[in-house]
Amino acid sequence: MELYDRYAGLSYAVAMRVLGDPGRAEDVVQEAFLKIWTNAAGFDPKKGSLRTWLITAVRNRSIDYLRGRSAHERQELELQPELASTSTHSDPWREVSLELERMAVREAVGSLPAEQRQAVQLAYFGGYSQSEIADMTHVPLSTVKGRMRLALEKLSSYLLGRGLVDV
């Protein structure tokens, strides 16, 4: 219950961002929470927090819906170590920390050049391949690769500079 209350808003928002469909977003969030509750053995704290596990599941399943793919066809995003540590305990400081994290991420993403931001967002939230993005944006594939790389490197540096990435 606590897990749901804490992360349902973010999970639903990510699903809505990808799908733009409340009904499908609900389905995806339900599946993700069920997955986390029933596949306890699959959760490895060394690979990421519960939040990352959950949000990654929501993103991956949303993209499946969007692209009409089955799970086995998916190039699934893998878990990554968390930005800041996230315990499962209720803690006002933790909530503040999460909000600061989110502000920093918004600031970091907002500071990226528009074309770099577009490249990572089309991939992450749109589920488009680099070739599709090249076609959509009418630029060479090498340019798309470069934009993605630059965007993630800048994001990494920005967050590292604020002590949010333990590199």
Next chain:
Amino acid sequence: MSDHEELESTVAAWVLGALEPDEAASIRVHVEGCATCRQTVARLRRAAAALPLEVEEISPPARLRERVYVAAAAARASSVPSAPARKKVVPARGRWKPVASIPFGRLPALLAVASVVLALLIGLAAGNVIGRNSVPPAAAQVARYQLVGHGALAGAHGTVVNLKVEGVALVDFNGLPPLAKGKVYELWLITPGGHPDSAAVFVPDSNGGKVVLVGLPLTGYTEMAVTAEDAPNGSPTPSQPPELYGNLG
């Protein structure tokens, strides 16, 4: 450009899930054997993991909470075998007894009870995830059954989650067709002798889904069925054979 440079230039796309399967397979093999690329991938993955945090939270509909809890409770009860395929229920009108609807005044209390039980179930399940293991098996307290649609309701189904301890049950319906004007769905509990007792009336949402609270213990009933009846309060007796039904145990 060397093979390494070529592949290394693609790791960001790989981290973002933006490669075709064959491209992703090539990168994976290369990264596994390349220390430099492994470091790059680790760094970029941490950045990619931050991307969902830029999204503004949206409060999901309240019914999603119910759906998630019902699904989790059903999953916890999954060690209880589902009811076997049942014989078709075609109740003879003369055998259906007058019904006892749930008084509306009881609903808040029943909902509170159900919430507590479900919260407990979710707590137990979440406890497993975070490493607590001193929880009793929930299967003895929760049983799950399936309702299957036929005829006009062939695409519909329901999952009954019987919370035995508290004497209530939840039914998660999906795929219900829209009702004709002036109609509601009515849920019936049927005794071994074929007497139906009304358990609830409801209208599904626009997606054909609905979570229905049954405020009656399922003890003493062998079947559950759904019919379409007159709005708003349903019928004292079923007016038609059910097309969505299943055994309770």
